[in-house]
Amino acid sequence: MSSTTITVDDLTFRYPGSDEPVLRNVNVEIDSGEFTAIIGGNGSGKTTLCKAFNGLIPHFFNGTFQGTVSIGDTVTTESDVSGLSKTVGYVFQDFENQLVQPIVLDDVAFAPKNHGLEDYETRAMRALESVGLEDAADRFIWELSGGQQHLVALAGVLAMEPQFIIVDEPAAQLDPHNARKTYEQLREIQRETEVGVIAIEHHTEFIGDYCDRLVMVADGDVAWANRVDVGLNRVEELLDADIHPPQVTQIARQLPNKQGTLPSGRYPVTVEQAVSAFPTGSPKGDPPVKPDGRGSDETLITVSNLTHGYPTLREGRKTVLDAFDLELYADSRVALVGANGAGKSTLLRLLTGLESPDKGTVTVLGNDTNDTLPEELAEETVYIHQNPEEMFVEETVREDIAYYLESRDDPDVDERVADVIEFLDLEDIADRDGRLLSVGQQRRASLAIGLATDPTIVLLDEPTGSLDLQSRREVTRILSRSVTRTETVVVATHDLQLVAEWADRVIVLGPNGILADETPQSVFQQPGLLEQAHLRPPQVVELSDRLGIDPPSLTKSDIVDRLATQGGR
Amino acid sequence: MGYLDAIQNITIADIKLDLMRTAYDNDEALLNKFDPRIVIIWSAIFVIVPWFFYEPEPLFAMLIAALLLAYLSQTSIYLLVLLIWGSLSNIGFIVILSSVVYWWQGGPGGLRGAVVDNSVALLPFTMKLTVISVVSLAAFSAMSPKKLAKGLLSLGVPRPFTFAIAYGYRMVPVLVEEYHDLVNSLRLRNKAPEKSGLLRWRYYLYLLKLSIKAFYPMAFNVAKRSRVTVEAMETQGFSHSLGNEASRELRLGDLQILPRDVTFMLVSLLFVVVVSVFL
Numbered sequence: 026m027s028s029t030t031i032t033v034d035d036l037t038f039r040y041p042g043s044d045e046p047v048l049r050n051v052n053v054e055i056d057s058g059e060f061t062a063i064i065g066g067n068g069s070g071k072t073t074l075c076k077a078f079n080g081l082i083p084h085f086f087n088g089t090f091q092g093t094v095s096i097g098d099t100v101t102t103e104s105d106v107s108g109l110s111k112t113v114g115y116v117f118q119d120f121e122n123q124l125v126q127p128i129v130l131d132d133v134a135f136a137p138k139n140h141g142l143e144d145y146e147t148r149a150m151r152a153l154e155s156v157g158l159e160d161a162a163d164r165f166i167w168e169l170s171g172g173q174q175h176l177v178a179l180a181g182v183l184a185m186e187p188q189f190i191i192v193d194e195p196a197a198q199l200d201p202h203n204a205r206k207t208y209e210q211l212r213e214i215q216r217e218t219e220v221g222v223i224a225i226e227h228h229t230e231f232i233g234d235y236c237d238r239l240v241m242v243a244d245g246d247v248a249w250a251n252r253v254d255v256g257l258n259r260v261e262e263l264l265d266a267d268i269h270p271p272q273v274t275q276i277a278r279q280l281p282n283k284q285g286t287l288p289s290g291r292y293p294v295t296v297e298q299a300v301s302a303f304p305t306g307s308p309k310g311d312p313p314v315k316p317d318g319r320g321s322d323e324t325l326i327t328v329s330n331l332t333h334g335y336p337t338l339r340e341g342r343k344t345v346l347d348a349f350d351l352e353l354y355a356d357s358r359v360a361l362v363g364a365n366g367a368g369k370s371t372l373l374r375l376l377t378g379l380e381s382p383d384k385g386t387v388t389v390l391g392n393d394t395n396d397t398l399p400e401e402l403a404e405e406t407v408y409i410h411q412n413p414e415e416m417f418v419e420e421t422v423r424e425d426i427a428y429y430l431e432s433r434d435d436p437d438v439d440e441r442v443a444d445v446i447e448f449l450d451l452e453d454i455a456d457r458d459g460r461l462l463s464v465g466q467q468r469r470a471s472l473a474i475g476l477a478t479d480p481t482i483v484l485l486d487e488p489t490g491s492l493d494l495q496s497r498r499e500v501t502r503i504l505s506r507s508v509t510r511t512e513t514v515v516v517a518t519h520d521l522q523l524v525a526e527w528a529d530r531v532i533v534l535g536p537n538g539i540l541a542d543e544t545p546q547s548v549f550q551q552p553g554l555l556e557q558a559h560l561r562p563p564q565v566v567e568l569s570d571r572l573g574i575d576p577p578s579l580t581k582s583d584i585v586d587r588l589a590t591q592g593g594r
Numbered sequence: 595m596g597y598l599d600a601i602q603n604i605t606i607a608d609i610k611l612d613l614m615r616t617a618y619d620n621d622e623a624l625l626n627k628f629d630p631r632i633v634i635i636w637s638a639i640f641v642i643v644p645w646f647f648y649e650p651e652p653l654f655a656m657l658i659a660a661l662l663l664a665y666l667s668q669t670s671i672y673l674l675v676l677l678i679w680g681s682l683s684n685i686g687f688i689v690i691l692s693s694v695v696y697w698w699q700g701g702p703g704g705l706r707g708a709v710v711d712n713s714v715a716l717l718p719f720t721m722k723l724t725v726i727s728v729v730s731l732a733a734f735s736a737m738s739p740k741k742l743a744k745g746l747l748s749l750g751v752p753r754p755f756t757f758a759i760a761y762g763y764r765m766v767p768v769l770v771e772e773y774h775d776l777v778n779s780l781r782l783r784n785k786a787p788e789k790s791g792l793l794r795w796r797y798y799l800y801l802l803k804l805s806i807k808a809f810y811p812m813a814f815n816v817a818k819r820s821r822v823t824v825e826a827m828e829t830q831g832f833s834h835s836l837g838n839e840a841s842r843e844l845r846l847g848d849l850q851i852l853p854r855d856v857t858f859m860l861v862s863l864l865f866v867v868v869v870s871v872f873l
Binding site: 079081085105106107108110114115117119121122123124125126127128131135136138139140141142143145165166167181336337338339377379398399400401403407408410412414415416417418428429432433460474478 | 611785
């Protein structure tokens with residue numbers, strides 16, 4: 026199969042009702058023989074550009090459209106969206122909403138059936154096989170995990186046997202383990218079938234590991250298009266657009282005397298390259314002093330002999346936590362990590378009293394959750410939902426923050442709300458509807474809703490999930506600051522970079538209970554343990570391990586110091 | 595209080611699961627084994643048939659048959675109870691109202707006699723209503739969404755409507771989860787009434803208020819989701835399929851009326867004949 030090219034020629038597009046064009050005189054060529062990544066800051070127009078490839082622009086969003094976009098010989102303005110869907114498939118960022126049929130096979134066959142293709146079933150099965158989901162063909166969509174649903178959406182696109190697949194921010198909605206699996210799947214599809222894959226992505230570590238070419242979109246135009254190793258070396262430009270180059274690239278750049286450069290003179294963009302470029306040897310550092318996870322001896326939460334599960338449709342009652350014991354102390358920052366389904370969220374919900382344990386007891390600040398209403402427990406314990414949307418019930422963020430205080434007839438509601446808004450720098454969004462904000466803003470607002478209650482314990486479910494890097498940094502900052510206001514913060518997360526930078530106690534949950542309960546430092550020294558829990562350490566930890574730095578560095582600045590000393594010897 | 599809460603928690607999870615089972619686990623359901631067109635026509639007939647009977651006995655026989663069918667079709671017990679309770683309380687209200695009016699007007703026999711008379715008079719009506727609700731519930735909850743949509747499509751119902759059925763089935767679990775999450779989120783930010791009152795009525799009233807309040811945010815969130823859905827459907831050729839004959843044929847290709855479908859219809863009609871002749 027020969028390759029096809031998407032050619033964008035002088036494209037300018039303006040959404041109806043907007044004064045400024047989103048895309049300005051864009052020129053770019055994308056070849057189906059490559060795995061292309063498109064990056065750019067928020068609002069740079071990268072998603073709009075990709076929607077011009079499959080004809081959603083200008084056929085679905087009519088605006089002012091100038092220039093041409095062609096897929097091979099087909100000019101998009103002369104075709105239509107369903108015609109173009111045969112050559113360009115699109116997996117949306119909110120892929121759950123892309124799945125419209127209840128059963129997996131029907132959903133994958135949806136497009137071929139709509140086009141009246143008689144071999145729809147063979148196509149659907151073949152597509153499911155290529156993403157490794159052939160066994161799930163008869164399952165209901167809602168029975169699948171998020172990662173599997175993403176693969177179903179991908180299969181639905183593959184069933185049309187397109188020449189291009191566009192995947193919009195897969196790493197944003199998936200946990201790192203599944204995101205990596207999706208990328209591996211995509212790369213395999215690209216290599217074996219020569220289908221061009223275009224990923225909109227801002228996690229540069231995935232780009233470094235899996236993509237061939239990098240297209241940078243800035244201010245509605247393609248700023249440049251380079252090979253990935255060249256593109257990711259344009260560190261300044263990336264940082265200006267709030268995109269973080271891979272940790273290894275940043276470390277290499279900070280090392281003195283060009284110690285970190287490859288023979289080509291460029292910085293490495295993958296751990297593999299870094300290992301060959303960086304000074305070798307085994308620099309022994311002093312283990313950094315870290316608290317042991319018991320900020321104080323005062324016990325706030327006791328979980329004893331807890332067994333809990335939920336009923337399932339086909340497999341009876343599924344036990345998630347079995348004979349589980351745990352104590353959480355005052356003044357600590359606890360990270361709860363583990364694979365999906367290990368019971369992280371379930372444990373948090375049990376601590377709120379929204380669910381009562383099947384067996385055993387949960388005691389929060391001296392209250393047995395079996396005998397206390399969740400409303401009463403919420404006076405001291407705050408739970409921030411994984412999906413911040415579920416926290417907005419009023420028309421403005423300000424009202425949402427005030428909701429708790431007002432329901433308790435607090436005498437100085439306005440003052441306390443204003444205080445929280447100021448503490449978290451939310452002035453700019455305080456009077457907007459929470460549900461219409463971007464995910465990053467929603468996340469910050471949901472933290473404010475929680476902190477307004479002046480809690481002793483804060484429970485957060487995936488606070489950095491689906492965030493771009495700037496919002497992520499913001500949230501991490503809030504987390505660090507919120508510790509000054511509360512006794513203990515418990516975070517359920519997949520984000521090991523957050524764990525490395527923030528936590529002082531890590532509880533690793535496995536299928537049969539707690540696998541480890543230690544400091545981040547010692548957890549990161551056990552690669553086998555992390556793998557067992559479907560976790561992947563941050564690049565800096567992986568690099569430390571490969572370079573023989575023991576104990577591993579958890580932050581970039583630490584490893585730079587240690588490598589620099591080593592090199593200078 | 596812990597005891598009551600535990601019961602409440604179990605029932606919410608169990609009701610959710612039971613509803614899911616009704617909607618999704620149709621593999622064993624009797625009425626799912628037949629051709630969907632037959633089942634739709636069959637249920638249309640049996641929604642009308644009870645109105646031709648006026649004596650309680652044949653109606654009672656039909657009610658028993660309908661309940662048996664509902665049982666074999668794995669209809670949700672909660673839904674059945676809800677439906678039957680609905681028709682009974684509705685009729686009960688009519689009985690009370692009419693009796694009070696009768697008594698007020700000074701009719702002979704007094705209030706008690708009036709209640710008895712009116713109940714007997716309304717009994718067939720009650721049973722008719724119950725039979726048709728049970729029959730339609732059994733038929734529509736037993737058929738898998740795919741079959742139901744197919745059946746309706748082949749009977750000439752427009753495709754956007756049959757698509758909506760399949761889409762509805764896809765979305766129900768999402769909505770249920772979302773709604774439950776929102777109610778929980780509200781609970782964690784509200785204050786439960788300090789005195790719960792007799793049988794905890796204040797507390798339940800408070801929960802009822804919260805569950806009503808959670809509806810609007812749910813509708814809002816769903817509307818937001820559907821923006822992407824509409825775009826995605828466009829990219830999957832949905833609007834293209836609306837006028838496409840080939841696509842329609844693919845959808846209906848494997849519908850076939852088998853001997854067992856005909857047998858089912860005949861046996862049902864025979865049952866009606868037997869009931870009307872012998873009872």
